[in-house]
Amino acid sequence: MTNESQNAPAVYILHENPEWLPALRTGFEAENVPYRELELTSGSIDLGAEPPKGVFWSRLSASSHTRGNDHAKEYARAILRWLEAHGRRVVNGSPVLELEVSKVAQYAALGAAGFDVPKTVAVFGKDALSERAREFELPFITKHNQGGKGLGVRRFESYEEFDAYVASDEFEEPVDGITLLQEYVVTAEPFITRAEFVGGKFLYAVRVDTSAGSFELCPAEACAVPADGADGAASTIDLANLTVAAAEIGGFVAASAACEVPADSGLFRIRPEISAATPLIGNLEAFLAAQGIEVAGIEFFETADGRVIVYDINTNTNYNPDVEATVELPGARAVARVLGQELEQLHQPA
Structure with missing residues (x-):
């Protein structure tokens, strides 16, 4: 939390995993945007009271229950409804939360908008x-x-x-x-693409290498899942459904806990050929606007048979340090800048 007065308007970051916050804190501090953190793990709200003044950014994660925060989703629903009922500016509000926690909702919305999604x-x-x-x-x-x-x-x-x-x-x-x-979809090459959007606008696209069979494709961290085959060799499965290298065909492997990727892993790098002028990106921006999604990472892949499949919407997107070090405007600072502008508008006369 910044040193601003507790009564002054600020950007409120609603989250349930403090381990994902350091890069964002750095971004807010670099942009000199006052912020506070509201952790969706415990606490209370007075439903008869006015929420504080400020801009509220929801970063509820669909995987919150895997960190022992079984009810974070319900806490977020309650708080967002309270904020919205009082007319507070909420970024990635209640409708977006429902997309974050349901792949059914994501595929239904993407399919209705004309995107190719997995059967x-x-x-x-x-x-x-x-x-x-x-x-x-x-x-x-x-x-x-x-x-x-x-x-x-x-x-x-x-x-x-x-x-x-x-x-x-x-x-x-x-x-x-x-x-x-x-x-099961086979990609043309062993990578997926994650396009980052801030303020509903394209920021950059990241190539995520899946050749080693990565477990998590979150830009902040990834894991390989080993399993012993009949001959003692290891099997790995890419859990974005892109590539599988198995010593024992037919064997299945279970997910494990997250592990950090070294900063120099090379798994993530910019795809400079993808820009705001790319037709798919324009279509995704229109989709985000229609859904009220303002900050997100959207993952897609190009298949061996020529399809471009959009398969995941991450509304609590994280940013990879390798990539952030190479771009003109890092994602963490872009978010802080956009939310800071929203905060400034609260001071503008009606």
Whole structure:
């Protein structure tokens, strides 16, 4: 928190994971924007009271429950509704929160807007999983509807293998009870692209290397998931569903905890050929405006058969230090600058 008076208007960062805040703090301080942090893990609100003056930025993550913050989503819903009822300026407000915590909502909105998304069937509970899986060509993958961190992402080479998994104790129960069955997609090259948007406008695009089978493709951190094959060799699975290198075909590997990527890992670098003039980027900006999303990272990949598939919207985007060091305006400073401008407008006469 800055040293500004507690009563002065500020930008309020609503979050549940302080480990993602250092780079943002640096950005706000560099832009001289007063900010405060509201952690969505405990506390209380007086529903009859006026919220403080300021700009409120929601950074609720779909993976909050994996950090022991099982109710952060509900806390965020309550606080955002309270803020919005009092007319406060909220960046990535209630409708955006619902997109963050539901891949079903994301795919439905993207598909309705004309984007190519992976073929997906949402299964509620377990009873219909085996039956609906037969609608997919082999191999196919699963993932959790409320995801992040590659939750529930596994590749299956046979229906029998999948049936055994569903019936076993190893089945990963989704936090909201919704398992997604999804087509397995092969990329033209071993990378995905993450386009960053601030204030609803394109900032830059990042090439994320998946050749090593990365576990998490968050720009801030990634992991490889090892599994022992029959011959003792390691298997790795790219949980963005892009590439799989397995010593034992048909084996599945489970997600593990996050691990940090070294600053010089080279996994992330700018794609200079993608700009605001790229047609896909213009279409994504229009989509964000229609959905009320102001800060986001959107991931897509180009497939071996010529498709461009948009598959993930991250409304609590993080920024990779390698990339941030190479761009004219780093994402953390861009966010601080845009929210600082919003804060200044609160002082303008009506």
